[in-house]
Structure formats: C-alpha cells, structure tokens
Amino acid sequence: MKAKMATMSAAIWLAAVGVTGCGAAGGPEAKGAADVAVRALTNETQTSSIATSTPAEGSNATVTPGGQAGNPAAAESQPYPVVNTHVPPKVYGMRKFPYPYDAMLAISSDADSETLRKFNLVHEFINTTQMTPLGKGLGLDFADSFFMYNGDNLPGYVDIHHEPMSDELSWFKGVSNQPYAAAVLNHYIHVGWIDTMHTFGDFSERNQNETLFSRKLAIQAIDALKADGDYLTVWTDHGNKSNVDNFGDYGRTPFYDYQQGANPWSKYYHTDITIPYGIRFVWPDGASDQFGMSSMIYPLRLPDGREVWGFWRYTSEGFNAKGDPEWNWTPFGLDEQLSPAHLKEIEVHHDYAIVAQHLCGTTYPGVLPQPAVQALRRLAQQYYEGKILVTRTSRLLNYNVVQQYVSYRVTYEKGKAYIHILAILDPVFGAYVPTVDDVRGLTFYTSNPAETVIEIRNTAIPADLIQENRSDGVAPSIGIKWWAVDTTNYAETAPGVY
Numbered sequence: 001m002k003a004k005m006a007t008m009s010a011a012i013w014l015a016a017v018g019v020t021g022c023g024a025a026g027g028p029e030a031k032g033a034a035d036v037a038v039r040a041l042t043n044e045t046q047t048s049s050i051a052t053s054t055p056a057e058g059s060n061a062t063v064t065p066g067g068q069a070g071n072p073a074a075a076e077s078q079p080y081p082v083v084n085t086h087v088p089p090k091v092y093g094m095r096k097f098p099y100p101y102d103a104m105l106a107i108s109s110d111a112d113s114e115t116l117r118k119f120n121l122v123h124e125f126i127n128t129t130q131m132t133p134l135g136k137g138l139g140l141d142f143a144d145s146f147f148m149y150n151g152d153n154l155p156g157y158v159d160i161h162h163e164p165m166s167d168e169l170s171w172f173k174g175v176s177n178q179p180y181a182a183a184v185l186n187h188y189i190h191v192g193w194i195d196t197m198h199t200f201g202d203f204s205e206r207n208q209n210e211t212l213f214s215r216k217l218a219i220q221a222i223d224a225l226k227a228d229g230d231y232l233t234v235w236t237d238h239g240n241k242s243n244v245d246n247f248g249d250y251g252r253t254p255f256y257d258y259q260q261g262a263n264p265w266s267k268y269y270h271t272d273i274t275i276p277y278g279i280r281f282v283w284p285d286g287a288s289d290q291f292g293m294s295s296m297i298y299p300l301r302l303p304d305g306r307e308v309w310g311f312w313r314y315t316s317e318g319f320n321a322k323g324d325p326e327w328n329w330t331p332f333g334l335d336e337q338l339s340p341a342h343l344k345e346i347e348v349h350h351d352y353a354i355v356a357q358h359l360c361g362t363t364y365p366g367v368l369p370q371p372a373v374q375a376l377r378r379l380a381q382q383y384y385e386g387k388i389l390v391t392r393t394s395r396l397l398n399y400n401v402v403q404q405y406v407s408y409r410v411t412y413e414k415g416k417a418y419i420h421i422l423a424i425l426d427p428v429f430g431a432y433v434p435t436v437d438d439v440r441g442l443t444f445y446t447s448n449p450a451e452t453v454i455e456i457r458n459t460a461i462p463a464d465l466i467q468e469n470r471s472d473g474v475a476p477s478i479g480i481k482w483w484a485v486d487t488t489n490y491a492e493t494a495p496g497v498y
C-alpha cells in the first residue's frame, strides 16, 4: 500500500514539474520486484548449469524478463527508480541478456569469394558510422571469417571484372608459404573485424576426390597465427568434399566421411594442433532452419576424443520437396533471414540467433543488393531500440557459455548485497575462474542496484565497468558492462591484393 502511494505521488510530482511520459507505468521498483515470481537468494550458491545435451531453457537462477523488458524508449520515459533505502537489497537472479536487450544475434559470414574490395565495402557499411557506397554506416559489432590458403580450382569468378578465383582473399598465396594478404588479415584480426577461421582454406576442387590440403599446411598456418599473436576461438567448416580439413560432423552420416581433420589415423589430421591452439567453438557443416534458440551451443566429441563446443547457425528456411534445405545464406537471402517476423520471434522468446551468411559470396557489383541493405538497417534499428544486441560470433558464443554455466553466490552484509561470481562451470573445457572480460554483460536482478556489489570471488568489479539499470518491467538490475562498439574505420588496402 505504501509503495502504491509512493508511485502516485511520484507521478503527480512529475506531472507538476512538467515532465511528460508514462511516469506511473514503470511503477516503483519495490512493487515491480514483489510482483514477479522470483526467488530471493540467501547465502546459497547458484549455478545456471543445465543438462548439456539440450539447449538451455533458462535455469532456476534466471528470471525471464516480462512484457516491456528491454524497450529503452519506454525506460527513458520512466522516472528514476524510487527505492526505499531502509530496506536491505534483495538479489533475485540473473537476467538472460545485458540490459536492456531481449535477444542476442551475430552474423557469421563465410569467407567464400571474399576479396579485399568486397570485405572493405561490407565492413565500412556494417561496422562504421561513416557515409559509404551502401549508405550511412550502421555502427554494429560484426566480425568476419577468413582463409589461410586458397587451393580452389572451381570455375567462375571471385569478383567483378572477371577476377579469377586465384585472387580470393587468403593469408598465404595459394597453398605456398609466401604471404599474400597476411598483413591486412592480421590487422583485421587484431582490430576485431575478423574472429572466425573458415577452416584452414578454400580447398574446393572440381574433382572432389582431390585436395591440396595437408597436415603440413595446418602446422604452418597455426605457427603463422601464433607468431602474430592472432588467437581465434571460432571455426566454421567450409566447402565441398575436397575440404578434408573439415571435422565437425565426421561419423554423423556416410556423407561426412570426407571430414578427416579429427581422425588421428588420417594424413589430414590436425585437431591435435588446432584445438590446443585455442579453437573452442566449431560449426560442423550442416543445415538448420531454426532462427532463434535458447542456447546455441552443445558439447561435440571429436573422433580423436577431444571435446569442443559445437554451435548452431541458421542457414536455410525449411526444406524443398526433395528434402534439401532451402539455403538463404547469400546476400540475396538476407531479407528473408532478417525478416521482421524472425527478429520479433527472438525478442519475444529471449533467444540467441547466429545467422550464417556469405556477405562477400557473390559478384554483385555493389556487393549487397538493396533488400540486403534494408534488412541490415532493420536489424540495426532493433539494436538501437535496445531490443536485439548485435555482436560478433565469438562474443555471443563466449557469453552463451558464461550465461549458461556461471556459478555465483549471494551474501548480505550491513545493508548491502554481494554477488560473488565463483566460477564458470564449463562442462567441455573445465571450470575456471573468469576474468572481468569473460563475464562482460552478466546482469542480475536486484531490488536496489545502488546497494548491490558484483565481485569475482571476493574482488569487486571496477566501478567503471558496472552498469545500474532501472526496472525493465521485472525489476531493476545491475550488470557488468557489455563491450562498447568500436566504429573506427579500420579498412586498409594492400599492394597487390585485389
């Protein structure tokens, strides 16, 4: 009753001083919090761990945000939370995504037919906020994939002006040990425009019984990456059966027998080098028509006994009459992929989405046709409205692990609540105590953010990385800040690289 009166008086006061907006809609935080079916935690350890074979359906430590969650427009118009400071704070549990977002999405673009010309056009448009040939830049966090080698002899062109396949962007020239685009690719990995290995290279051949891949090339590639301090955590399989370094789906059906990368008895074996190097997340060649998922990851045991995280990508919309996937992962399918219905779906269900693409995959002169540009603008709008957090694949996947497997404990002392992040109980790579960067974005519902402290074990997170949030309709929250988007234009040209 008291709380109700406080609301009304706050609303009346706001009206009196001429503040517009739905002042009373948000409600006082104490009331909003009491209204939701959340469990206050008292000095007990919470683990958001769930059965590893099924996608996460949340956990007992997770509160599903309600109706107006994540609408910053609505949040902006609310008065600042009214909090009774005489009442000790209560921590209710985790918010699935960083405030104010309802969903998280990454575009995972394969390096097929990539050239520096196309790569720069795409990234200047998506990553920066400058004027570009495709219009004003979107300022989104997007990272690409790349090849180390080019052993492709397929017919066709890689870019406009009948540019031959031999000019496809790769670290080394062909399958040699001579650098081709090494310097510029190294630059893009360092600045965050690349975060994914699209296997070791493009080894697609007209004759799928032949390949130019060898274990020696894998060793040379990993040595080169390490020498330049380039550590990538994401691997996506590529191409036809000549790409014997693929390994994610060996043994699933006879079709995947060509995937020899994790077979210790094969001359193409390389996961004994590649996994210890640092690959944690693997997309095994395969179709999925599920746009949003509550979790993108699943434990994937390889033929050599190693375990990594497998992950899903949305690649196609349904299946045709013959049962083949209706692939929509080129720029011509982007409008269908990022349809309003798909975007709405992940917002409503609080899902993740990883959208497989080949943004540089065509010889379309402007690289992205207008419907694709419009689709990306639609996505950007959802981001700027605070609904969908758009981020690079590696960050989404890391967050997915952390959100799903964080173990924390809440203690209360002298009117304050302390959230101790104890460990990430990663069932694949083992439990570890995270760094601050590992837990970027983790957000906890609390009745009073100002009296709630987040710590890793017993060390407080630096104040400049803490974000206090007003109620999203469920409760106020406190979180570790997500990564700031870097909109710097990092585009470079390189002599002799098309």
Ligand SMILES: [Zn+2]
Residues within 6 Å of the ligand: 110, 111, 112, 198, 237, 238, 239
């Ligand atoms: Zn590919």
